[in-house]
Amino acid sequence: MTSRNSSTPSPERAQRLPVASKVIPSSYTSWIKKTAWALAIANIFLIISGGVVRLTGSGLGCDTWPKCTSDGSWTTTPEMGIHGLVEFGNRLLTFVLVIITIVAFIAILGIVFPQRVSTGFFVKKLIFGARAHESRYADLFNLTLLLLWGIPVQAVVGGISVWQKLNPWMVTAHYILSAIMIALTAIYLNRIYRYFGGTAQAEGLAAEAPREGSGLMRVLGWLGFALVAALIFMGTVTTGTGPHAGDAETHRHAFDPVLVTRLHGTLVWTYCATVLAFFVLVRKYALAPIFTKSLFWVLLVLGYQAVVGYTQYFNGLPAWLVEFHLIGSGIFSLAAASLIERQLVLSSAASRKRALERIS
Template sequence: MPSPTPAAPVSPPSSPPTTSWRERLTPRVTRVLATANLVCQIGIILTGGVVRLTGSGLGCSTWPQCEPGEFSPVLHPEATYHPFVEFGNRTLTGVLLVVALLLAAAVWNAPALRTRSRSLRLLALTPLLGVLAQALIGGITVLLHLHPGVVGFHFLVSAVLVWASTVLVVRLREGDDAPEPVLIPSGTSGRWLRAVPAVFAVLTLAVVVLGILTTGSGPHSGDDEVGYRFALDPVVLAKAHAWTVWLFVAALVATLVVVTRAVAGGRTDNAAPDPGSALDTARARALRQWWVLLAVTLLQGAIGYAQYFTGLPVPLVALHLLGSALLVSATTFAVLALRVRS
């Protein structure tokens, strides 16, 4: 009787290949981190505004500690809410620092981004370096007892970080080729579109700076003991701020008219518009971004007038501060939508 054939040895199941943390940094993960950073940069302006509006700028008497020998507020029967408001803003700064650090690590280590331009990778360091600088400026603000110049500069740096974070979100969605305009109208319309980036850079800066001076001259300058920080007439500044906003609106409406007509006109090479093409998709996106900017601007203007004629209630002022950050971001998205990188 033949002996049975021995069974073939069974090999153990192979374990799935492991992936490193760098390989998990897909472009999608990086874009999510960039969006989270932008949201946090806008949110820190709101929480910083709450610190100012509640007069909690000196809730923590020193920096980096809250009180000498204590990094957090000390709870005692005489304690007010001011130290906790200020400490909460400092805590959110720590969260923003972690997000900015993760974003920088992702952009510099993601395999899909290693071939991207050096300018993009350096841009990814801006939020991280900016948060570190803001922590230092915030400390100087406390040590100088809310000096109005330092407080205003603190907000201005936050606005710049919102702009840089918005640019980074856009750059991660596109390639590194030279930017090409998505709309090429001729004549006056073409000259206007070429001037749009410079025009809105100047107008946005003017709106933000005049807003800083107006707030620093009014009752919500950040200190309960001093009704103002800048010895300037808040009424005159508020009117100058409003006129600058109206110039911004006029430029915005002019741009929206040009963009709408250019999109409706289709291609410049006499080819029929193709809604599915990348160029026509970019044109539709540009038009949508400018409509969004118009909506944000009108809402921000309505809040500004409402707070002025109702005696500057704290909730409306806080919404106006949030709107200023949204306006900077929406303006950046709209201007960058006028060009595309392959």
């Protein structure tokens, strides 16, 4: 099994390639990996930006959507002050994410469809996605397509939350969509590195059959998925019960803040226990070396989140600490999704076989 990197042009060769060949390469280049990381960073930054909007009380800085003001202005006005600038700036970041996502999407088109395809065929793929029999790398196309379509969906949900004056359930939906987008970028990154970046060896894919202990690995993977989904959801409920609403007049959940915070914390510690159990499993059965790296990053982020989370809880939820917790939540979504994807793919004979077929 040889790496796809063998077809990567040398630096001297790359300098002579036209711009179009760099932007839409016909074989793997580092440009594809860079655009994948740009996708992950941009989606995490959107959470950071959204946190700034909420923590500065600027959630209704633009009081309607898609326009910024109810009197018809598309942009913020001086009368709206700093809150209008903050919220409008956050809206503008959506266009930056659109550009980055489009660049990442077109970067893999030359690999997904190496032969010229008709306009009708491509339009159909934009709506319904690619199938495995149509392209060896249909999964990469579909992941970037989902990220592309996710942006207008996210914008509409954000708009509805403004219409509903930052109803906390709509804010929950808005955040969860961001977490899903980050998880999709984690899966995309895993597969870019697996197919072209040389991690297939560290993942033990040379052997098509899963190793002993893979059954329990799969159980822990699905359990981890359920726990991560639950703890992210409860994190948004906890936020929706707390003081940082995004606007002084908006509705808050009537739940007991101590109870929901403890429930969120319990889910986090339960997930941490499954991660530690998987660490023991990796050592016992000498599972793929890549898991050591994945586990390190997940445990590091969990430790960071625990320190920041408990510090903010015992200090009255200062806004700057809440923002640091939000940053950690975005990175956690990336790290946890990466680990879970590896658990589920490497524990399945069928998934391993499909992955091997995409590695040249």
